[in-house]
């Protein structure tokens with residue numbers, strides 16, 4: 050750093066010596082000098098200034114040139130007049146006023162190249178040397194002088210008054226030396242003018258540049274730089290002294306202040322926007338907890354310099370059936386519960402725990418594991434206890450919330466934080482699949498199961514496009530009349546493979562849950578309904594008019610807004626009598642918005658189709674609402690029938706369902722009738738209808754039609770099987 054620089058940097062300009070000040074000034078000047086000549090304006094002003102000075106000087110020079118030329122000509126005339134006057138003229142001889150000798154002397158000793166002598170009556174008397182071009186005439190205006198166009202000679206008329214003799218003399222005067230002198234004069238003047246103009250321009254531009262143009266150029270550059278980089282403008286140190294020096298100092302410091310204010314303003318706006326965006330992008334507005342992105346970010350941060358022997362657990366939580374609370378009680382209640390869950394999680398865990406809301410009703414917790422103090426399971430238990438340990442009171446109503454919990458441990462279950470979270474989520478899904486309200490630790494097997502599910506989902510989409518589904522029909526009988534009353538339509542997926550058989554049947558129990566969770570059940574369900582309707586048509590063509598086909602409809606389909614319209618449309622298109630169709634719904638369908646479910650059931654019933662509750666007794670107890678459901682039939686779940694003969698509980702459940710159904714004026718159908726003992730028991734208990742392997746397994750359409758046509762209305766034929 051030069052001395053000048055260091056002095057500048059310290060900002061002690063006021064205490065500088067004169068020499069230092071001059072040095073700084075020269076340095077600054079040199080810096081801005083280069084800029085100065087880059088400016089077009091500077092060049093334009095320089096050229097204009099030079100031209101103006103040149104013009105002024107040229108005008109002055111022209112004036113002095115002609116004055117000088119005139120003075121030279123007048124001197125020539127005067128000298129010629131003196132020379133002529135000094136010659137003796139004789140008045141006696143009319144034809145010879147001057148002697149030849151005198152005339153020759155005049156021509157040789159003066160600038161006179163020739164002359165004519167005229168009387169006062171303009172009569173030419175004598176002529177010597179070159180002939181002047183002015184001719185004297187009476188009565189005409191005569192020129193007194195005439196200059197030849199080359200500037201070599203001047204013809205001049207000397208009058209008697211000039212000469213003091215009674216003659217006119219027209220003389221040709223030699224002006225060549227004057228012309229030469231004037232040319233030299235012109236050349237010298239041009240050089241001087243040019244030099245002077247350049248000198249004046251330089252001096253003026255230096256002054257103008259120093260006081261005005263350079264600061265203007267610098268100011269312009271400063272503003273341009275500030276426009277290009279408004280956020281962090283940088284001012285050369287010397288500019289800060291501009292004010293002291295008075296070189297557009299006020300404008301400069303006003304501009305700098307404005308630029309600084311602008312930068313400050315931009316920074317402020319940016320940082321406010323940044324923190325706002327960060328808040329929106331990384332935090333959940335409702336609970337003010339970090340969101341999934343922020344949670345992973347925090348885990349990443351944490352793992353950056355984590356000791357090798359440190360482990361932490363990531364626990365993920367899903368509130369069981371929270372959607373139903375939201376739908377039935379309104380979102381404001383749901384929001385209060387979510388806020389309370391967030392608060393409880395925070396309060397029940399140590400400060401170093403990271404708590405986040407990673408989905409609608411999903412939370413995540415991270416806590417380091419300290420040997421001998423806590424285990425992953427303890428932490429997961431603490432989380433589950435915090436939520437279900439106590440009810441949530443909202444608007445004086447008490448809500449019991451249960452939750453499913455999954456956890457994974459770093460680094461055993463994933464070396465990357467997002468993998469640990471993903472695996473905790475997989476464990477959580479397992480907890481939900483296993484019946485909710487429980488804790489599951491991540492295991493590699495779950496991962497494989499998830500992969501398998503992904504493959505299955507892909508194949509399922511393909512199956513729908515390639516028509517790999519079939520409908521099989523399992524006959525249903527009236528126990529008393531022993532007649533076939535209809536069949537339940539059960540989907541089958543024939544999945545082609547490279548085996549000898551060319552493929553295999555995949556059980557609906559395996560793919561329906563996946564179809565449900567992916568939403569694929571909606572188009573599949575539509576296909577089933579259409580296929581069932583077409584089968585009813587076929588049955589009627591085969592003379593089996595009274596048979597009814599029961600179709601399973603999933604809860605997911607029930608949540609579609611246009612379910613009723615879609616089914617109505619299919620019934621209308623196939624021209625069926627709706628009474629030949631039945632819709633089976635499971636009790637889980639009624640969870641959620643119960644009023645909406647009742648409304649859909651009513652609308653379906655109004656179309657004329659029959660309604661049955663499938664797997665009755667296994668699910669969520671809908672007894673309280675049963676009276677309001679417009680249903681025709683209860684289907685006792687096969688698990689009760691299967692054990693009814695050796696388990697008194699199951700037998701009494703079966704009895705109760707039959708009694709309940711009859712009390713509500715409903716038909717009761719028992720599923721899973723496999724033996725004659727099952728049949729006998731059900732008959733004794735007053736069950737109305739049966740379905741099961743004792744009579745037939747689900748059959749392909751053609752086989753089912755054959756079965757119906759061959760059946761003689763006597764259930765005892767199945768005793769032999």
Ligand code: C2E
Pocket residue numbers: 523538539540556557558561574577601602603633663664687720721722723740741742743747
């Ligand atoms: P579900 O509606 O309760 O159907 C009865 C299930 O019990 C059928 O299993 C049937 O084959 C089986 N079953 C019938 N009688 C007996 C018996 O005597 N013993 C034994 N062990 N089982 C018997 P499947 O066909 O495997 O269907 C399983 C479930 O998949 C069905 O239970 C139903 O919930 C669902 N499902 C089947 N087809 C469809 C469909 O088209 N749509 C929907 N949404 N679900 C379907």
Ligand code: MG
Pocket residue numbers: 537601633663
């Ligand atoms: Mg069913």
Ligand code: MG
Pocket residue numbers: 663664684686687720
């Ligand atoms: Mg069933």
